[in-house]
């Protein structure tokens with residue numbers, strides 16, 4: 307199993323943002339995309355997740371092996387923590403939810419409707435969902451937003467266990483996770499020419 311991206315160009319709102327991206331991710335490995343706000347990291351992840359087509363290039367990935375966690379956690383507000391996880395376990399045809407409850411310290415919150423969780427608790431539930439998907443390829447957009455130090459550590463532990471089991475993780479994050487084994491790709495040099503020539507902001511300054 308491998309994710310291979312070749313000569314990938316992506317656009318947002320019809321404007322090319324990044325072009326000529328190449329990277330590979332093998333089982334047991336993680337790759338962190340870095341770059342300033344607005345450069346196009348989310349757009350790359352959305353494209354890899356199949357939510358939008360690439361402008362050019364090739365993505366070699368069996369999407370049935372992938373799960374995508376974006377800014378919106380995709381939680382059902384009226385269902386409890388336990389019901390949300392059980393729902394996803396049923397959708398993905400996986401087993402129990404115990405590892406997800408324990409991995410993100412959700413056991414004491416399991417009877418609480420997701421809509422009544424704090425922002426960080428919601429994010430923990432969104433990340434716990436990864437564990438019940440059973441999918442080997444995790445594509446994660448700013449996974450640690452709203453998380454406190456302890457919850458970031460839970461996340462890093464979950465990623466490490468996932469990699470140790472032969473999983474893969476591709477993520478965009480601005481914070482230093484201390485995940486030293488992850489490769490880092492700075493997408494800055496891949497800014498599309500059209501984006502560089504777009505002086506839209508300056509026009510209004």
Ligand SMILES: Nc1ncnc2c1ncn2[C@@H]1O[C@H](COP(=O)(O)OP(=O)(O)OP(=O)(O)O)[C@@H](O)[C@H]1O
Nearest residue numbers: 318319323341342343344345346347348349350478
């Ligand atoms: N819905 C949208 N429609 C049109 N343009 C968009 C939309 N969402 C984002 N953009 C623009 O697309 C470009 C790339 O945005 P993207 O979200 O991929 O950047 P990013 O690197 O993930 O940024 P951040 O670090 O702030 O999350 C930005 O210039 C942004 O303003």
